[in-house]
Amino acid sequence: MKTVEIIGYKRANLGKTESKKLRSESFVPCVVYGGKEQIHFSAPMILFRDLVYTPEARFVELNIEGKITKAILQDIQFHPVSEVILHADFLELFDNKLIKMSIPVVTHGIAPGIQSGGKLIMKMPKLMIKSLPEDMPESIDVDISKLELGKSIKVADLTPKEYEVLTNPLVTICSVNIPRVMKVETKEEDVTEDGEAGQDEKAEDCLLYTSPSPRDS
Numbered sequence: 001m002k003t004v005e006i007i008g009y010k011r012a013n014l015g016k017t018e019s020k021k022l023r024s025e026s027f028v029p030c031v032v033y034g035g036k037e038q039i040h041f042s043a044p045m046i047l048f049r050d051l052v053y054t055p056e057a058r059f060v061e062l063n064i065e066g067k068i069t070k071a072i073l074q075d076i077q078f079h080p081v082s083e084v085i086l087h088a089d090f091l092e093l094f095d096n097k098l099i100k101m102s103i104p105v106v107t108h109g110i111a112p113g114i115q116s117g118g119k120l121i122m123k124m125p126k127l128m129i130k131s132l133p134e135d136m137p138e139s140i141d142v143d144i145s146k147l148e149l150g151k152s153i154k155v156a157d158l159t160p161k162e163y164e165v166l167t168n169p170l171v172t173i174c175s176v177n178i179p180r181v182m183k184v185e186t187k188e189e190d191v192t193e194d195g196e197a198g199q200d201e202k203a204e205d206c207l208l209y210t211s212p213s214p215r216d217s
Contacts, residue, residue: 001059001138004051006030008041008064019087028085032062032071034092039064045085052076052085055125057103057138060090070133072101093133100166101136102126105173109145113176118149124173127155131163140165142173150178 008030011018019029027042041064051058051073062069071090079086093099104126114120127140142153152175155167 001057001136003059003061004047005061005063006043006047006051008043008062010065011040011042014040023084023086028088030088030090032064032069032090032092034071034094035069039069043088048085048088055104057101057136059093059133062090072099095133098130098132099136100128100130103129103137104139105142106139107142107144107174109143111144111147111176113147113149113151116149117179118176119179120144120147120174121177122174124155124167124171127173128166129163130166135162137163144174144176147174147176149176151176 011022011029022029022042026045028045028048030041030043032039032041041062051060058073060071060073062071069090070093072093073088074091075089077086077088078084091099105122105124107120107122111118111120129136129140131137140158142158144153147153152172154169155165155171155173156169158165158173
């Protein structure tokens with residue numbers, strides 16, 4: 001998995017006032033935990049661009065005043081209006097400790113349902129994965145080459161390798177929806193067939209219940 005470098009500087013002062021000052025200077029208040037001790041630091045907001053504003057999963061190399069720490073972004077908070085990053089939490093990585101990450105889904109192949117006029121709907125673009133750092137995949141590959149109209153692929157259909165999928169097995173990852181136009185055409189065909197059948201039945205009833213001619217009486 002690719003790694004993003006974040007350069008940080010230890011924070012001597014904590015608290016809301018100091019955090020507000022850092023944000024005004026385009027720095028993000030951060031903390032890294034999971035190791036022997038928590039480290040509070042700040043980092044330039046621009047360095048988060050390749051980590052946060054991307055659909056891809058990334059490991060992080062924290063360079064805090066020369067000390068290198070491998071980590072993952074565990075949590076991040078944004079301002080509800082301006083969407084400025086308010087705070088970031090990092091979890092230190094260890095080779096022998098399992099971690100959890102949200103990993104993007106990548107589809108492969110051409111679905112027959114799409115060729116028939118359907119539309120691929122991604123209902124679960126990311127899955128929660130648990131594994132050792134070295135086994136954490138960059139993406140989860142999903143083969144849609146056999147996906148027909150109205151069909152779907154669920155988490156239970158996947159075949160995990162060195163990792164564990166924590167997302168509910170019953171959750172739908174993607175599906176091929178039947179276009180509304182095709183649904184309407186199908187209903188119209190059904191109505192037409194029912195109408196023709198009804199007319200035939202009426203015709204038969206007329207033949208069965210035709211009144212006798214005077215010659216027959």
